[in-house]
Amino acid sequence: xxxxxxxxxPSDFGRLREMYSDSEEICMGIPSSYxxxxxxxxxxxxxxxxxxxxxxxxxxxxxxxxxxxxxxCVHVRxxxxxxxxxxxxxxxxxxxxxxxxxxxxxxxxxEKAVGFFKKMGFKIVRVGYGYxxxxxxxxx
Numbered sequence: 851x852x853x854x855x856x857x858x859x860p861s862d863f864g865r866l867r868e869m870y871s872d873s874e875e876i877c878m879g880i881p882s883s884y885x886x887x888x889x890x891x892x893x894x895x896x897x898x899x900x901x902x903x904x905x906x907x908x909x910x911x912x913x914x915x916x917x918x919x920x921x922x923c924v925h926v927r928x929x930x931x932x933x934x935x936x937x938x939x940x941x942x943x944x945x946x947x948x949x950x951x952x953x954x955x956x957x958x959x960x961e962k963a964v965g966f967f968k969k970m971g972f973k974i975v976r977v978g979y980g981y982x983x984x985x986x987x988x989x990x
Contacts, residue, residue: 853907853935855942858897862906866899869906869927896946900926900935910939912947912955920947922957940970948987955985 858866900908907930912920922943926935947955958980959967968974971990972983 852902853933853938854901855938856899856901858899858909858911862899865906866909869909870925872927895920896943896950898939898942900939902930902935908935908939910936910943912943912952914952915956918952919954919956920952922955924957936966937970944985944987944990948990953986953988955987956982958982 895911895913897909897911899906900910906927908924908926910922910924912922915921922940924936924939926939944955955972957967957972960980964974964981964983967983967985970985972985974981975984976982
């Protein structure tokens with residue numbers, strides 16, 4: 851399986867919207883019917899795509915929270931999860947964030963994804979609506 855990770859392009863919009871509409875929810879309970887609005891809201895960040903044989907199978911984005919920290923969103927298409935796609939996208943974004951001088955990546959996730967993020971080095975900092983986790987890039 852050769853997954854290609856690359857920057858998002860505006861021409862990906864329709865295929866990305868289709869990928870999100872293939873899911874019941876985008877993330878943290880946001881229904882897939884909000885996919886178009888969701889994609890537009892993420893346009894201020896560093897957005898990447900995972901492709902497999904020309905099909906979009908993943909999307910990840912980091913958006914700046916301040917000069918030292920970014921917020922992360924990761925989505926892998928149903929049927930393609932647990933194949934290393936999320937890990938590959940996250941490693942790509944970690945490299946980009948370190949090059950741009952960010953010190954932390956923050957995510958709020960649900961219980962079923964906590965193990966994945968712990969494996970990638972994130973630590974739980976707060977539990978509320980979801981699990982707030984942080985990856986300290988200065989310790990990598």
